[in-house]
Amino acid sequence: MELVYTIYLFLNLAPWLVLGLPPIWTQPEQVHLSYPGVPGSMEVTWTTFNKTDSTVEYGLLGGRLFDLSTQGNSTLFVDSGDEKRAMYIHRVILIGLKPTATYVYHCGSDEGWSDVFYFTALNDSVHFSPKFALYGDLGNENPQSLARLQKETQMEMYDVILHIGDFAYDMHEDNARIGDEFMRQIQSIAAYVPYMTCPGNHESTYNFSNYRNRFSMPGQTEGLWYSWNLGSAHIISISTEVYFYLDFGQELIFRQLEWLEKDLQEANHPENRAVRPWIITMGHRPMYCSDDDQDDCTKFDSYVRLGRNDTKPPAPGLEDLFYRYGVDLELWAHEHTYERLWPVYGDKVYNGSMEQPYVNPKAPVHIVTGSAGCRERTDKFNPNPKDWSAFRSTDYGYTRMHVVNASHLYLEEVSDDQNGKVIDSIWLVKEKHGPSAWL
Ligand SMILES: [Fe+2]
Secondary structure: OHHHHHHHHHHHHHHHHHHOOOOOOOOOEEEEEEOOOOOOOEEEEEEEOOOOOOEEEEEEOOOOOOOEEEEOEEEEEEOOOOOOOEEEEEEEEEOOOOOOOEEEEEEEEOOEEOOOEEEEOOOOOOOOOOEEEEEOOEEOOOOOOHHHHHHHHHOOOOOEEEEOOOEEOOOOHHHHHHHHHHHHHOHHHHOOOEEEEOOOHHHOHHHHHHHHHHOOOOOOOOOOOEEEEEOOEEEEEOOHHHHOOHHHOOHHHHHHHHHHHHHHHHHOOHHHHHHOOEEEEEOOOOOOOOEOOOOHHHOOOOHHHHEEOOOOOOEEOOHHHHHHOOOOEEEEOOOOOEEEEOOEEOOEEOOOOOOOOOEOOOOOEEEEEOOOEOOOOOOOEOOOOOOOEEEEEOOOEEEEEEEOOOOEEEEEEEEOOOOOEEEEEEEEEOOOOOHHHHO
């Protein structure tokens, strides 16, 4: 019996005798922030490969370091690749932060602490003028805009980053090691300012599990759709992917639509729209684009725009809904280009006037910004764009957005190919918001 047991033990240990024992990995990594949507809060998310406690120690900049401490918890995420790699995703929500105050923090446990980072608690005033960087389609390989974004974030040029889908290319690859490396790459942005996301097609493998597990967005949908407020803006993040991956559940289209309509109704209550007049949406696949790649947005009957007739029941698209509730600005990515559209609805241009198209426009404004940089390189344009195409560029780059006040919003496009040159800009000016602004 003893011999049998010895043989059994040897066989069980054999892989470790050959390969060595795996390292103990309690050191925090992939630190990133997100805004839970409640004034005075911030969420810190990070990864370890062995189980540890989840603690953030923090304090006001210039005060006593790590004066304050908050505990959270971790969830075990097992990637669905062959190796079934396991990691612990730690989440801690800090509350009671003083708006506009800068905090110094580290995260981890008594088994290992991260580097020291800092963030500024978001200003909770409706008169705050937040500055954003916006982009989609940023990968682990060829992330051309990354260094410029890292530096500009550290120079405190942005209050928030919006990553409009498609991460890492792809997070699940190499048994999710590409996801790990991508999250390490963006730490020098995302550990300093909230990094707000929506899912793209490159997250779809294993039912978006890497996306759903690695990020921490407001709401209870694992980051698929949610909304939040900042300054005079109500920002809605959606999954356009529900229209394309029906195997993961057609009902997701309808659940999102139901939530969207409720959220838009709420945002349009007169007392809400009066203080947060801007409604801005972000979703990965655009309704319109003039690329030459046969993507959904190149088609008149785009699923995202007009819905699908091959579901039961037929699934409405998003253009009518957004128009009916007076969405001001729609941010998209997926096309590896930058394209600014004239105000558009139903494939027709509705400029404010000939001279000032973006002053009191009569339809939502769309921006497509998916050229941050990835292994698939940039896309090409159709040589004959439709009337709604106002400006387009195939340079690598990203977009800056400044929500200045209730009536003025500024957008500009940065070309990384041209060393950070601003190649396009507009002021979107609205004296009136909501569906009545279209009349
Ligand atoms: Fe995409």
